Amino acid sequence: MSLSMFNDCLYGRLRQQAGQHWHDYVSHTFVQQLAAGTLPHAAFQRYLTQDYLFLLHFARAYALLVSKLHTLPEMRAATTSLNAIVSELPLHLTYCAQWGLSESDIVNDAEAPETLNYTRYVLDIGHSGDALDLLAALMPCVAGYAEIGLGLLNNPATVMRNNPYAAWIQNYGDESYLAGVQASLTLFENIARQRGGESRFDALANIFTTATRLESAFWQMGLNAGNTSNALISACSR
Numbered sequence: 001m002s003l004s005m006f007n008d009c010l011y012g013r014l015r016q017q018a019g020q021h022w023h024d025y026v027s028h029t030f031v032q033q034l035a036a037g038t039l040p041h042a043a044f045q046r047y048l049t050q051d052y053l054f055l056l057h058f059a060r061a062y063a064l065l066v067s068k069l070h071t072l073p074e075m076r077a078a079t080t081s082l083n084a085i086v087s088e089l090p091l092h093l094t095y096c097a098q099w100g101l102s103e104s105d106i107v108n109d110a111e112a113p114e115t116l117n118y119t120r121y122v123l124d125i126g127h128s129g130d131a132l133d134l135l136a137a138l139m140p141c142v143a144g145y146a147e148i149g150l151g152l153l154n155n156p157a158t159v160m161r162n163n164p165y166a167a168w169i170q171n172y173g174d175e176s177y178l179a180g181v182q183a184s185l186t187l188f189e190n191i192a193r194q195r196g197g198e199s200r201f202d203a204l205a206n207i208f209t210t211a212t213r214l215e216s217a218f219w220q221m222g223l224n225a226g227n228t229s230n231a232l233i234s235a236c237s238r
Ligand SMILES: Cc1ncc(C[n+]2csc(CCO)c2C)c(N)n1
Pocket: 051, 054, 055, 058, 081, 084, 085, 141, 142, 143, 145, 146, 180, 215, 218
């Protein structure tokens, strides 16, 4: 699999039209600092904790997608993604433990506005729209992380030795993970063909770009927590 998979078909056109918003998401300062190994510990911890809460709701969005599909192969494809997220959640807790975060720290943390905004937006699109609308809201997350992971792994400037975030970077370039992304892209293109994707381009672009902006806001939430003055404020209020 190569980065060219991101240029084709409806997905490629949606990614293209998102323009600067897409660029802001995939090359966010959070991602750059992660690649350099310079991201503050507090920023990554905040991101990881909120990501667990994010993934819980994302799994619900995939469950909603299953209910909006009509054929068994499509339902199977969406169920595979749902299962991948649900089975990744305990692994996420193990990973968090290495960063000094216990399960109760994570589960009891209040959802950040950025987490609420993003996940409930996706669920709202799912409830008010059809399977294609929902997939347009899900794709920036699914395919964007693969693009970020592959981009970092293929970039000679990425620091992999003595980088505390190397395992995270490696994970998003993993073959089995990328196969899952490919399956989601295929499902998206099939549903787009069935449900008049081209004639709905503007509405889908709006959804896709909104989800992309919410991804950037999610990175920014993590980055803000690593900001020294913010870290001091949150330490004082504990
Ligand atoms: C904020 C945020 N955005 C995207 C992902 C990545 N991600 C979440 S579910 C999924 C597909 C199934 O594994 C992928 C790629 C994340 N973890 N957190």
